[in-house]
Amino acid sequence: MSHHKIEYEDLMHRHGLRVTPQRLTILDAVCDVGGHATLGAIYRTAKLADPAISRSTIYRTLEVFCEIGLVTSAEIGEDGKVYEIVEAHPHHHLVCQVCGEIQQIPDEIMQPTFDRIKQAFGFDVETSHLVLSGTCRNCRGSISCE
Amino acid sequence: MSHHKIEYEDLMHRHGLRVTPQRLTILDAVCDVGGHATLGAIYRTAKLADPAISRSTIYRTLEVFCEIGLVTSAEIGEDGKVYEIVEAHPHHHLVCQVCGEIQQIPDEIMQPTFDRIKQAFGFDVETSHLVLSGTCRNCRGSISCE
DNA sequence: GTTTATGCAAAGGTTTTGCAAGTGG
DNA sequence: CCACTTGCAAAACCTTTGCATAAAC
Numbered sequence: 001m002s003h004h005k006i007e008y009e010d011l012m013h014r015h016g017l018r019v020t021p022q023r024l025t026i027l028d029a030v031c032d033v034g035g036h037a038t039l040g041a042i043y044r045t046a047k048l049a050d051p052a053i054s055r056s057t058i059y060r061t062l063e064v065f066c067e068i069g070l071v072t073s074a075e076i077g078e079d080g081k082v083y084e085i086v087e088a089h090p091h092h093h094l095v096c097q098v099c100g101e102i103q104q105i106p107d108e109i110m111q112p113t114f115d116r117i118k119q120a121f122g123f124d125v126e127t128s129h130l131v132l133s134g135t136c137r138n139c140r141g142s143i144s145c146e
Numbered sequence: 147m148s149h150h151k152i153e154y155e156d157l158m159h160r161h162g163l164r165v166t167p168q169r170l171t172i173l174d175a176v177c178d179v180g181g182h183a184t185l186g187a188i189y190r191t192a193k194l195a196d197p198a199i200s201r202s203t204i205y206r207t208l209e210v211f212c213e214i215g216l217v218t219s220a221e222i223g224e225d226g227k228v229y230e231i232v233e234a235h236p237h238h239h240l241v242c243q244v245c246g247e248i249q250q251i252p253d254e255i256m257q258p259t260f261d262r263i264k265q266a267f268g269f270d271v272e273t274s275h276l277v278l279s280g281t282c283r284n285c286r287g288s289i290s291c292e
Numbered sequence: 293g294t295t296t297a298t299g300c301a302a303a304g305g306t307t308t309t310g311c312a313a314g315t316g317g
Numbered sequence: 318c319c320a321c322t323t324g325c326a327a328a329a330c331c332t333t334t335g336c337a338t339a340a341a342c
Contacts, residue, residue: 052298123281166321
């Protein structure tokens with residue numbers, strides 16, 4: 001998770017930000033938690049690496065990371081805001097309302113629709129991180145899931 | 147806004163809920179506020195009709211309305227959760243990040259994509275109220291918008 | 293050295309909860 | 318009447334903010 005550390009540091013420098021141990025810790029934490037990291041989860045994970053880290057630092061740092069495009073945030077269901085490292089390939093998420101499983105889908109699958117919206121309404125969709133809820137394959141088949 | 151009052155009352159009854167003045171007031175308020183009603187706006191509007199109504203009642207009532215499918219909620223931008231009466235025709239929203247304008251689009255435009263997701267991933271999308279952000283026609287053309 | 297970032301603690305705001313009183317069916 | 322709802326007040330929760338200290342550059 002750290003092969004790209006240099007890139008990240010570069011990105012911060014280019015934005016006039018300082019590279020602090022806390023910021024690297026938080027970045028690692030977002031990676032470690034994986035796909036949909038709530039602030040609480042990031043805080044807990046970062047706390048393992050640096051027990052002295054403070055909650056406000058997490059808030060401020062995530063805000064800064066979002067601003068420079070290192071991280072995106074999205075609102076998913078009931079858990080409040082979640083954070084995710086921005087990857088090369090934009091993608092979206094399917095959240096199963098029955099079992100809670102989350103899977104990713106490539107952005108390409110949405111593009112035809114986004115194109116159609118652009119044609120019909122002149123609206124340029126920039127949603128980088130869409131969350132679709134519904135029922136996944138497993139839960140759709142079996143009733144024993146509920 | 148009250149031609150369907152009977153239907154709403156029926157729906158509540160069918161769910162074993164009681165029809166109280168407060169609930170009707172809140173339902174009216176959600177209608178009056180229109181498309182994207184924040185809790186605060188609903189509270190303020192309901193307060194006009196019934197100055198004694200309490201905030202917790204708004205919270206609890208909206209939660210109940212969501213459960214029985216009378217109302218949907220969605221997270222839009224920075225304003226937190228917004229509520230909306232469930233209408234016959236499902237639709238989604240385009241939120242312009244520049245001017246903040248919100249427009250509705252019919253659900254049909256999304257269906258091809260939802261179908262494709264179902265085919266490819268076996269995932270049955272049930273999102274009734276999607277929020278797409280981007281740039282609207284006006285703001286895309288002119289820079290003078292900001 | 294300067295400027296920026298951090299940690300702490302306190303403030304701010306929103307949402308939830310327990311309970312007695314009130315009300316719909 | 319009984320069960321469900323309400324309003325109130327307090328609690329719980331999450332997020333933001335001010336400021337002195339510490340660290341990056």
